[in-house]
Amino acid sequence: MSAIIELKNVSKSFGGITALKKASIKVDVGEVVGLIGDNGAGKSTLIKTLVGVHAPDDGQIIIRGNEVKNWNASKAREAGIETVFQDRALCPQQSIVWNIFMGKELKHRFGFIREKEQVREANKLIREIGFTSKLIDAESPVGNLSGGERQGVAIARAIYNNAELIVLDEPTTALSLIETQKVFDFVDNVKKSGRSVLFIGHNIYHVYDISDRFIVLDRGEVVHQLNKNDIEGPEALMKVMKDAVSKH
């Protein structure tokens, strides 16, 4: 069993609207999976279910071969799944260090924070991801950072926790070309280190470039799962997506 996580026949609806219909996907160790689909295809719902933010109405969630009940965000993080959310999931009034350790603080006994250690680690991390400004340190509030820098904090958080699977939800939206390239380099590095990435994007060229395998989602259903070898280029991938849409 080499799957880190597997979703089997997962369904989710909000009110009367079905967002996911018996979706089944898995992510193996060391692969980069690209998840594509049009707006409203259910990409975000699928991701949020996978990382425990939404509880599925039906279906199974299997972590390294074992089914997990009452799946939630905290369990997902314990299982080694870190997510860079589309909205980055930051608290702008809090410091970089508090954001990096949000929900996974380094603690003494009785729940007091190992503050010095957190600050040291955070300063190391923000230098690693390329913050050079002397005005920014681990204790600056996130609200003073640019969009790219905030993305950097969200990514730093994912790296720090040594995740086995990093989920990137539209990580290149609203980023400059250079910042986008940095995200790609980051994905390459993660892959080289033998960890897995689930990459969500609506720019099909971006997704094609970095993924080993593609999952095509349409109106809440997984309509295709393709290896990179099965497909000739981004245009062919685009055609698959369009065909899926026109079938409905």
Add this chain to the structure above:
Amino acid sequence: MSTKENTFKNLIGKNGRALGSLGYFIILMLVFLIGAPEVMMRPNLHQSVFVMLPVIMFMVIPLVFLVTAGEIDLSFASTFGLSAYIFALLLKAGLDPLLCILIGILSGAVVGILMGCLVVYGRLSSLVASLGALFFIRGFLFVASDSKSISFMEISDHWIYDVLVGKLFGVPMQVYWAALFTIFSYYLYRKHVFGIHIHHVGDNPDSAAQMGINVNWVRISAFMYVGLGAALAGIFSCLINFTWWPTQGFGYLLLALAAVFIGGTPTWGGVGTIVGAVFGVGVIAYMEVGVVAMGMSGVWRQFFNGLIIILAILGHRFHGGRVR
């Protein structure tokens, strides 16, 4: 820019709100000192302020947690009365005073949890829900006590009276207890997971939930802390006065809330300051005596209270806008 200068600027930047509140407190004291030097130099004036100031502190410090979490509670002013009532009844029934106090505190925490559950699971606005609870609990107290007060002079003979509200080096014991509570709360707020999660939830509850923080529990526990603080305040007030009365605590409602905001904790959640709240309580506690000490007639009191509150909150706008 030298590092020294940088550190200094950092210190101001990070503690702007607390320093602002300290500033208002100092200005207020200077005004009173200039306006009524002979009265303000009299030690027994300060002693009288320090009798009840700790009681306000027990209410205000937990409110900083709750307001930081993005919620508000008005019901604490009635929880104050309810926990004190439970304490008084048990005391009259002949239970050991220490046990009465513990049960009283526990009852406040339970009311806080119920309040939190009502807001979180009932998906109600905390302002409106706690407004309802404020009247509901107070109404219950009037009915249950038949609007009669309970006195317990005998408590002054018990050792616990000396330990909690006696005097040490001429200072009321409740000052030490409130100081201990405030220091503990400071560490809880800034250095403990509980306080840090409160900041995250008040700042951006969606982000906090996505990072695996149990947002509902954080909110409920903040309400619990407010209930616990109100219970402490109520019990201390009973011990100081040897009496429980049906309207006890009601008058603190708006003053305690004013102390939180004068203290520099903004209404929008995610930030706040315990140190600032201490000075906020100082402003509130001295405001009333000071205005009277300056020879102003009692009718001016509320006028100046209001003026001070508005000026202080305007001031806080300058050293702490909201970052998004």
